[in-house]
Amino acid sequence: MAVREKAPGGGGGFQERRVRETYTDAYTLELEELYWCVVEARSKTSVADARRDVELFQMILRAGAAKLEGSA
Incomplete structure (x- = not known):
């Protein structure tokens, strides 16, 4: 779990701690x-989970390809 809080001293910064x-x-x-x-x-995951993962990867690749085509 990550915890973010304002850093002391009023500098406007944040510090992040990871609590295990x-x-x-x-x-x-x-x-x-x-x-x-x-x-x-x-099984830890189902076939349906695997299918959703593949669909997600396809969407990521399509978005990347579209971005490259748009910048060419």
Whole structure:
């Protein structure tokens, strides 16, 4: 979780802190999740999620291509 707050001193700046719920790094958390998905034969995401991801990537690529065509 990221927390943004005004920096002390009245300079108008902000400081950002990252508050971690655990000291376990993200890689270890993902590896443990993968382990349980394999052991319990459950999927982390569905086929519908994968399809939406592909659609999103297509939209991003189309937007980038349109931007390049417009600047040429």
